[in-house]
Amino acid sequence: MTDDIRTLLADARSRLAGAPREALGEIAEPGRLRALLGSGPRIVRAGSVWRVGVLLIGDDAVFEEGEVLRAVDPGRRGYVAESARRRAELRAMAVRGGFDPGETVHIGWRRLDLDLPADGPLVLDGPEPLIRWAPGGALMPLASYLSERIGLLLDPPGGA
Template sequence: MRDDAAQLFERARLRLAAAPREALGEIAEPSGLRRVLGVGPRIVRAGSAWRVGSLLIGDDVVHEAGEVLRATDPGRRGYAAESARRRAELRAMALRGGFAEGETVHLGWWPLDLAGLAAGEPTGPLSWQDGRVMIRWTPAGALMPLSAYLDERVGLLLAPPPGA
């Protein structure tokens, strides 16, 4: 018997119903008068999802997570690394886009093709092995059954260990 990924994600959504979601954001470049006035790019809200490990589960779509940041004022302007400067710029872009100070924002996420997966094609970190949907939860990590991964990660989200 083969796993049904759609059913696995639907069961996860039912368990997650009362859990808080996190924002999905997209970079919006200024256009028209905003560009002429020198207004910079911003990150705008593109929905919300539950972060379940390396997956972002929305109402009717599942995304592979990308970059995560918190919307904050960048503060000081001197940075030792270009990557730190870029992260500060992204955090400030999220504030300009209307996210609350400290709000978690996900960027660079992409939808997984669950229809393709049902037809046997891999999508993002999901693939098939011996009739089971498997997930590679880190780029260098081993495969594990999606059902076990969702059970564990949803359980941790709903009842985090003390001190987490």
């Protein structure tokens, strides 16, 4: 049954071949020397993927989406909420890590084990692989989900 998932993902990769990718990033703490020089943590590049809804599809792996941000130098600002301050810090960490300003970066992602698809958004329930497209959301057939999401990615509706 996981062969069905692998076949669907291989087909998805071939359909996505010309579509733009987005970056995977990981938070890297500075080494001793960098810390002494006042350099803080940064987000470093860990690969590239196609974002297909809640799935991040790479060449050899599939990931569950985590947090999405754009690399931006936030400058000096006051923040009302601590969450806004944290997001600004993450965006600045991406710029320090070498991402281009405005580049989309995924952090907090998790590699999915396609041999145990019940852990995460992918589920095997009988013969058909299913996906939970939102936390607490309903399950839908993976084939339909991939077809719909890839169609929207390759040919977005006007104004999108």
